Amino acid sequence: MSKPKRIIYPPIWLVIGLITIFCLDEFLPLARFTGKFGWYLGGFAIVVGLILLVHAGGMFKAADTDLVPFQNVNTLVTDGVYRVTRNPMYLGMTLVLLGTAITVGAFSALFVAPVFMLIIQRRFIKPEEAMLRELFGEQFDVYCGTVRRWL
Numbered sequence: 001m002s003k004p005k006r007i008i009y010p011p012i013w014l015v016i017g018l019i020t021i022f023c024l025d026e027f028l029p030l031a032r033f034t035g036k037f038g039w040y041l042g043g044f045a046i047v048v049g050l051i052l053l054v055h056a057g058g059m060f061k062a063a064d065t066d067l068v069p070f071q072n073v074n075t076l077v078t079d080g081v082y083r084v085t086r087n088p089m090y091l092g093m094t095l096v097l098l099g100t101a102i103t104v105g106a107f108s109a110l111f112v113a114p115v116f117m118l119i120i121q122r123r124f125i126k127p128e129e130a131m132l133r134e135l136f137g138e139q140f141d142v143y144c145g146t147v148r149r150w151l
Helices: 010-027 036-062 088-104 107-136 138-146
Strands: none
Touching: 010 088, 010 107, 036 088, 088 107, 107 138
16 A cells, blocks of 8 residues: 655644644634633643643554654554554644633634644544554444544
8 A cells, every 4th residue: 555645744734723723812802701710621632632632642652653644554552542542643633732822712722623623633643544444344333433532
């Protein structure tokens, strides 16, 4: 199977999303909401997102599977957080974006996380699932039947 060529990998999309959030906050907030509750809620989402990223990445490393999409897939990881979501790293990045948007308090920034999810699903998740289905067959189908894509 030929590997899809990707120039902009998910962490770069995350950085683009963060930059977009800060630009929207500065130049096009639409409406503002601020306060301690938003800071705590946003901070909590960011921390949970980072924990998901680190934990899921560690599980990939322990399974000797590459973190870079479409590279050196040796094992179908289904333990730990992968019992709850098939894409904990992407979910973690989404939570970081959502938490940042809540923390800055600009209504327009709240649109960045859903757009990120659409981009990631189209450019990475769907092709990754096709590749995993080809590599692991019925094992992957059973996994998909029991664990949701996002949550």
